[in-house]
Amino acid sequence: MKCPFCDAEMVHGYLNCGAAIWSDRKHKISLLPDGxxxxxxxxxxxxxxxxxxxxxxxxxxxxxxxDSSGYEGNIGVGQSE
Ligand SMILES: [Zn+2]
Structure with a gap:
C-alpha cells in the first residue's frame, strides 16, 4: 500500500501491544470507555x-x-442519519 501522505511504499506489519484504546480523550487511569x-x-x-x-x-x-474496523469501538455509530 502507498502512503497517503508521501506516496512511499509502506511496510506491512503488526503493532504488538498490550491493552490499548484509541479515544477522543486521554485516559489517565483506566483503559475502559466511559459511554x-x-x-x-x-x-x-x-x-x-x-x-x-x-x-x-x-x-x-x-x-x-x-484499519480499526475489525475491533471493538463505537466511533461513527449513529452518525449516518
Ligand atoms: Zn509516508
Missing amino acids: KEQYALQLGTPMLSPNHVESDCCPNCKRIII
Missing part, C-alpha cells in the same frame, strides 16, 4: 502473547495506518 466518548480499537490485556494489530508503517514519514 460518552468516541473510541475505537479497544484491546484487552492479552493472556499470553501481545495483541497483534495488522497495520502499515511508512519508512519515509514514519506514519502508521491501522
Whole structure:
C-alpha cells in the first residue's frame, strides 16, 4: 500500500501491544470507555502473547495506518442519519 501522505511504499506489519484504546480523550487511569466518548480499537490485556494489530508503517514519514474496523469501538455509530 502507498502512503497517503508521501506516496512511499509502506511496510506491512503488526503493532504488538498490550491493552490499548484509541479515544477522543486521554485516559489517565483506566483503559475502559466511559459511554460518552468516541473510541475505537479497544484491546484487552492479552493472556499470553501481545495483541497483534495488522497495520502499515511508512519508512519515509514514519506514519502508521491501522484499519480499526475489525475491533471493538463505537466511533461513527449513529452518525449516518
Ligand atoms: Zn509516508
